[in-house]
Amino acid sequence: MRRIHFIYLVFVMLLTAPSALSARPNDARHNNRRAWNVEMQTVKTDYLAKKLDLTAEQKEKFAVLYSKMESEIGAVNAETRKIVDEVKAKGKAATDADYRKAAAASFEIKGKEAAIEKKYFAQYEKILTPAQLFSLKDAEMQFTKELMKKHSTIRKNARKHKK
Secondary structure, three states: OHHHHHHHHHHHHHHHOOOOOOOOOOOHHHHHHHHHHHHHHHHHHHHHHHHHOOOHHHHHHHHHHHHHHHHHHHHHHHHHHHHHHHHHHHHHHOOHHHHHHHHHHHHHHHHHHHHHHHHHHHHHOOOOOHHHHHHHHHHHHHHHHHHHHHHHHHHHHHHHHHO
16 A cells, blocks of 8 residues: 555656756756646546546536645645755765755655645535545556556567667
8 A cells, every 4th residue: 555655656746746857947848848747637637537437517626626736745745855855966965954854854745745635635525426535546546557557568668679
C-alpha cells in the first residue's frame, strides 16, 4: 500500500510540478511541459469520470475541483522540492539548520497533502454519490498502475530498439 502511495506521489509531482528545466519561463521546454501537464490532467479526469461512471454534470464539476486539488498538492510538492534541492545544491556547505528544515519539509508533506485531500473530500461529497466517493481512491490507484505499466512498456520497447 505504501508503494502505491509513493507511486501516486511521484505521479502527482510529475503531473503538477512546474518545469525546473529552464531558467526562462517562456522557454519551449516549459511550455511543452505545461501542455503535457494539462493533457495528463484531462486524461486522468476522463479516466476517473469513466471509472466512477459520472454524469456529464458531475464530470464537469468534478474536473474543476480535482484540478484545483491537484494544483494545490503540486504547489506543496514544488515548495518541498525547492527546499530539498537548495540543501542538495549547498552540498557540504549545508548547515544542520538547513538539513533540519529540509527533513521537516519532507516529513510534513504527507500531512499537508492529506489536509488538502480532506478539504476537497467535503466538496466531492456535494458532487459524487457515496459509492462514487468510495471508489475514487481505488480509481486513482488504478490510473497510476496503468500509467506505470504503459511507461514500463515504452521503456522496454525503447531499450529493445536501442540495441
